[in-house]
Amino acid sequence: MKNNIDVTYVDELIDKFVVLGDDKVCQAMRYSLESGGKRVRPLLLLNVCNGICGNISENAQRLAVALECVHTYSLIHDDLPCMDNDVLRRGKPTCHVAYGETAAVLAGDGLLSYAMQIALGGNFAETNYSLACKFLFDRCGVGGMILGQTLDIFGQTNNVLQANDVALHKTADLFRAAIVCGGITSGVTDSQLQTLDEIAQKLGVAFQVVDDLLDVDKCEKSFLSVLSKNDCVAYAEQLTAEALQLIQCLPYDLTYLQNFAQFNLKRTK
Ligand code: GRG
Secondary structure, three states: OOOOOOHHHHHHHHHHHOOOOOOHHHHHHHHHHOOOOOOHHHHHHHHHHHHHHOOOOHHHHHHHHHHHHHHHHHHHHHHOOOOOOOOEEOOEEOHHHHHOHHHHHHHHHHHHHHHHHHHHOOOOOOOOHHHHHHHHHHHHOOOOHHHHHHHHHHOOOOOHHHHHHHHHHHOHHHHHHHHHHHHHHOOOOHHHHHHHHHHHHHHHHHHHHHHHHHOOOOOOOOHHHOOOHHHHHHHHHHHHHHHHHHHHOOOOOOHHHHHHHHHHHHOOO
16 A cells, blocks of 8 residues: 555656656646646546555556546636636636647647546556557547536536536546546446446535535626525535445445545635
8 A cells, every 4th residue: 555645646657657858738737737837637546546456567657647638628728718718717717728729728728638648558458458548549539528518618508418418528527537548447347436436426516516615706697696595505515415425335345435526625725
């Protein structure tokens, strides 16, 4: 069992696997990758591995870093003038404000390609690694995170079902990639993978509900546009309780997941 799977450890893995040049696009990629993200998704993946098999393989490290690259690209593109047009992210100028729109588009593209390069550089002789790579990139694509963004931008969010559908793809799909890939690389059974997937969906939607509660200015296309504040809190609590119950069905030490689920309800950023 490894101790201290924390933000510092994830940062070390990012330094190990993301080796960039010094041109403007690489600078923009580095700027966003190193601007204070919480590293939620890689931490979930690595801690699930550690809790299940007490070991973190290089393949798992690669998937964790690839996932953070995908997450970072999604934020850069989401902030662009043609999407949310945000000027601040994590209290700092967004990538396109700091480096210009063209470099920011390319930085997002670069991070997505880099994620594939890191994942494809892994050891495919290891059981089920190809399955883990497929699962990760399926969850990023047009049936996953991109679908979430498509529903968010071009669809309607008039009721809880629609808001839930957006959150399941925009947010929960990368949580599924994290938690299920942690399970795949640790060799759990298919039925345990199914349970991990259900836990991930509940935690992912709960994360988005709390995100909307923390961003009260965003009144459109938010859980707050279809539920009262109290009902949002109750919904996040209900999803968390369901996730915690499912975690207890698994025969592993998943204390990290339990703590994360509770922490999410109290987080302030
Ligand atoms: C690929 C064109 C394109 C768009 C990407 C999904 C998406 C579309 C953008 C993500 C924008 C967004 C706000 C998604 C919701 C998920 C979410 C709550 C993101 C913030 O995650 P944190 O809190 O971020 O983990 P940090 O800053 O800690 O890395």
